[in-house]
Amino acid sequence: MIARLHLRTIPQLAVLVALFVVGAATRAGAQASPQNSQVYDCGDLIREQEIDRVIGQSGTKLAFSSRDAQDPSVPGYTECDYDLPGGVVLGVAVFTGAARENIDQAWTLSQGAGAKAISGIGESALLADAPGGRIILVRVRGGRGVRVNAGDVEGSGRLDLDEVIKRVAAIVVPRI
Numbered sequence: 001m002i003a004r005l006h007l008r009t010i011p012q013l014a015v016l017v018a019l020f021v022v023g024a025a026t027r028a029g030a031q032a033s034p035q036n037s038q039v040y041d042c043g044d045l046i047r048e049q050e051i052d053r054v055i056g057q058s059g060t061k062l063a064f065s066s067r068d069a070q071d072p073s074v075p076g077y078t079e080c081d082y083d084l085p086g087g088v089v090l091g092v093a094v095f096t097g098a099a100r101e102n103i104d105q106a107w108t109l110s111q112g113a114g115a116k117a118i119s120g121i122g123e124s125a126l127l128a129d130a131p132g133g134r135i136i137l138v139r140v141r142g143g144r145g146v147r148v149n150a151g152d153v154e155g156s157g158r159l160d161l162d163e164v165i166k167r168v169a170a171i172v173v174p175r176i
Helices: 011-025 048-055 097-112 161-175
Strands: 061-065 077-084 088-095 116-118 124-130 133-140 144-152
Touching: 048 077, 048 161, 088 097, 088 161, 097 124, 097 133, 097 144, 124 161, 133 161, 144 161
Parallel strands: none
Antiparallel strands: 061 077, 077 088, 088 144, 116 124, 124 133, 133 144
């Protein structure tokens, strides 16, 4: 059985995730408005059973949800971290309102690091390397953004991380 891991416990991925959250924290209060900031329940974005179908295995578990630990300095940010079978961790984040600035900053950083544009998900999407895994950033209608990232903690190589994060993003994007 996989120990309860989420992206905050893996140093390389934690650094990457922090890059996406820190940027707007100091300005979020001034830019946020209740009309355009929204927080989601993880089960409304994607259910564990749906991830199981994506990976062709059962046993996905929600490891962390920001819904109960919402930071009021970054309204509109939702994070859901999952433990997948075989030592893979998956992170799903939604950025709305003031938190959208975080996805925009990540977009710029990823483009500078050689991210690849992909079509068919949201208004536009980038696929990139991330410390310890892969990441997809998606710009969505209405000034929203989605980040899906995955890392193979055990180095098993049993899952095609690009395919997993693309398929998960394709499920999440229409739900926000």
